[in-house]
Amino acid sequence: MPGGMQLKTEVLATSTCALCGACLDWCPYLKNLEDHLVLRFDCPVTEQGRCYSVCPRTFTDWQAINDRFLAGVDYDTDIGAFQTVYRVKSRQSIRDQQDGGTVSTLLRTALLDELVDGVLVTGKEDALTPWPFLAEDAAEIEKAAGSRYLVSPSLRKIIEAREKGLEKLAVVGRPCQVQALRKMEFNRPPDSPALDVLSIGLFCMWSLSWAFKDYLAKTYPGLTFSRMAIPQHEVELTSNEGIKSLPMETVQEFIRTGCRYCLDMTSELADISVGAFEPVPGWNTVVIRSDRGKELLDRAVSQDLLQAEEYPPEELNRLRQASRNKKARGLRNIKQAAEEQKLTPFIDMSQPPYQAIMEESSGKEGF
Amino acid sequence: MSNQLGKDPLNVIICGVGGQGNILASELLASALVEKGYYTTVGETYGASQRGGSVMSHVRISARKQYSALIPRGEADIIIGFEPIETLRVARDFGNKDTRVVFDPRPNYPLGVLIGEAVYPEIEAIANELRYLCDSVQILEATRLAQEAGNAQAANILLMGALTAMPEIPLTAEDYGQVLTQRFKGEVYELNQKVFNLGFNSLAV
């Protein structure tokens, strides 16, 4: 397994990096500041590099990983292996909740029921700036409510979890982060300690670079923002001087290059995936994948903390299509970048699911 | 130690790494010689060597006249090395078959070795090559002895003791002791005199 220099040339320098943060761990060569992640000094490791082995953007056989962690679960080529999909909302209102408050509730349940001894979540410094932290106390979870649109390499906190002696962790992550967590376990050297992770994967289209903050500071000098949301196809920013709306096109300019190569909208490898329920505000879409994920939802529902209802089939199809579109865009971007010699593909594009998707949806524009 | 200068000029090189007290050692030696009536020239290379670089003092002793500050190639009669690889470097450039070499085997690692890009040679290999280059090579663990006596930093004075004991050097232990008395007081003087004596009595000369 190559090391830091290969990570740099293949992932960091090609802008393929998803900024999941998994590579950072204890490595003194990799450095993250805001939304930058660099090899600050040349690394001498050329074999068995941990960073390379956990990175979701190095060449991976995702089928093998799926078969290891979601064995026996029916596989769907659009949204990954899953047992059931529900629409869910919290029975109590949660301050700053983005949609249904489901993730916050699931985390509280996991901690209070001692399924985990800590949670890794992303709070906020100000409304926009993400700030990952570890919580061992359920009361701290509310600090992490709400969606973060600016990218955060939150997995850089894993090292702290180890140092604190936490053995079972619930992690809320983007699809790339869930991928990294699975690779961490899949590629873990046999004599190295395991970290038991219960993954709550989020739905994700993209993350924004922190240049978006600079843009807002320049465009709206002096304003402070308390919330960002994308209700339909406009971005709404709640400020101390009312709501500012931005067209999607403006915001899309700040989408990270690395996000454009992503093929996973619904966190297909998580124990449980959560996203917005598009038709009705205040509700979440929840995808149960593993038995651990099922157990977590069941507990929250049986304790009357969450309300889970049937998922409308037409919504499921719409969800599938959206996910398929993202894969198509991602594949097209990877193909184009590979042709321009900007990167080497990190998945085998000749594999059936990828081939089929690309053939089906040529002609759509990528972002 | 002797009362007369035999070879004229007598060329001594004291070498090591910046910070080892090379300069002080050669200055005390040369002062003692001037006091005794000899022309002594000391040539030094330092400046940036505070920061881990090589340091060399060329000491040239004559009863007849002042010599230049640099010893020609192959003309070093005695080499006192505060550090092994510096000793070898100097012996290769300035030594001859008859040169008498005494060195402290405690290594001072160059930056290249610290960063794993170079390997510090085995002390025995260094001594081995030195024995090919020059007929008389002796190891004197000056730093260790000085540390046991009370201060590792006084290794330089200990080596000066060993040098003074050599028959080529027209100084007695008292001559050097006089300089020590002039320069140091109290505990520092006591320690320096003690390590000087240790060095003076340490080698079979």
Place this chain on the structure above:
Amino acid sequence: MEWMVKANEPGKTYLLQGNEAIVRGALEAGIRFAASYPGSPASEIMAMLGRVAGEMDIYAEWSTNENCAFQACMGASMGQVRSLCVVKQNGLLTIGDALHTAALSGCKGGVVLLAADDPNAHSSTNEFDSRHQARAAGIPMLEPATFQEAKDMMVYAFELSEKLQQVVMVRSVTRICHGRGNVTLGELPESPSQPLPIGEWDRLVAINWFHDMLFAKLDQAQAEFENAPFNGYSGPENPELLIITSGTGWLYSVEAVEALKLEDKVGILKLGTTWPLPEKLVLKYLEKTSRVLVVEEVDPVLEQNVASIIGHNPGLNVSLFGRYKKSALPQSFELNPDVVINALATLMNTEYQPRQTGEVPAEAVVNIPPRDLTFCAGCPHRASFFLLKQTLRIHEGNGVVMGDIGCYTMGGQRAGHFLLHSVACMGAGINMGEGLGQLSRFGFDQPVVALAGDSTFFHSCLPGLVNARYHDANMLFVILDNSATAMTGFQPHPGIDINCMGQPANSISIEKVVEAIGCPVVVADPYEIEATTQIVYDLIKQPGMKVLILRQPCATLAVRTKGRRKVWVDPELCRGDECGCGRFCSKTWGCPGNIWDYEAGKAKIDEVVCIGCGVCATLCPAGAIKVEEGGAV
């Protein structure tokens, strides 16, 4: 030694360093005023004058830069007081205009300019031959060849300076300045020179009208030099080859003639007064030979002056050899006895075989690792370069860093992760940064960073800072403030509240100066690597001129005043090569205090070298490096 330099023991012989001999000579000449800026190989001169100033009742100053120093000497000279200015070769170039105008105006009280060159640039960026400037400015010049002369020439020079009312240069080199040898002391004056009132018409004015007068003074000097005690010939009546030599060249030439046993064929004309040349004396010996070898350091200055004499005397039949076009000697780098021996042997068609060591069989030859320079253990520059390098890598890795002169110049090497893109002379960093930073108007968008030390800041960055602010350059100016002029020996500068003589001085706050000029300024601690990285990152994103002061005292100085704090590696926690960190502490952080215990296979702290700054402890990924609590640093 200081007590030797002050000793009232005329006739006594001591071992003096060349610089000490110069100090003694200046004291014997009765100087009252001395000014300098630190520069190797001459730094010890003013340092010692500062220490003896109180007792000897003189004034000694570490001026902010050489211009201040030299012009202050000219000012003191107006008061009829003997003044000494000490510069190294780069400093001499700094005072170019001042020197030429001073030569035109002349002086009142004797002014001697001690210019110390560094052949081979042992402690310099370049090797420049100061003697060019003596000739260019039109002032008389002397070159000591021995430590005794270093002392005696000072007295002679001051007397000459007052006789001619002209600045006199004494040009020394590293091997004289830093070497030591026998010096017989002369008499110290009863009382040093007193300032006298300046009349309404006592003037020092440089006008071109005086140009001819300048030449008249040179002619007067030349007449004196024909009989000067520092010139002399030794050798056969009609030598086959005549060596004309000055400075250190003399003893090398004597040794070369001895080594080759050519005493009856080669004569040596030693010159101590080398501008203007005592032409009658030189001609006298040129007439006796057909071949001349000129031995000198650094450039063929003496050689070309001799060539000029030969050219003006067509009756001579002389072939000239020397450094010019490498006709006999190398054109650059330092002389030593071997170089001169080889040149002489070639010219005289004889063999020279240096004494040999025993032969070493190939398998016994040891591979000696080179000894590179690095920052001292605990040096704040190591931390500064580390955090600057990582910040620039974070910032898309395309920042351009302009270096300057000081210990931190080594930041262009491995010790500083090869951070520097440019190195020139004092004050160049900020000016080059300003120039490059202006290109942003043409689309140049790489971050521009310029460095300077605290002493360099006062020496030559003030106009550069004003210029950059005035023109609003897009750059970050980083002042590495370690509270000392460290590279040259920890001399004080205007940011320090004591002066050369150990007395209290009005220290000047760097940040207040920067604020007064109008630049935003931040002060940060380079030891706090992560926090300061964020500060630098944020500053780089801002447009315009920004100043950052990275303040932490020089480690070597700190250890003298505050002592060490214990740092050690816990071998239970250090994971050795298993860590995967690639020995980050010793290899990438690279402090000489961080070493590797090859037996245990773990990192280790060299307690003899470590000063206890504790920065490595913040970098160890295993948290294996421990720092004693409550310690000094």
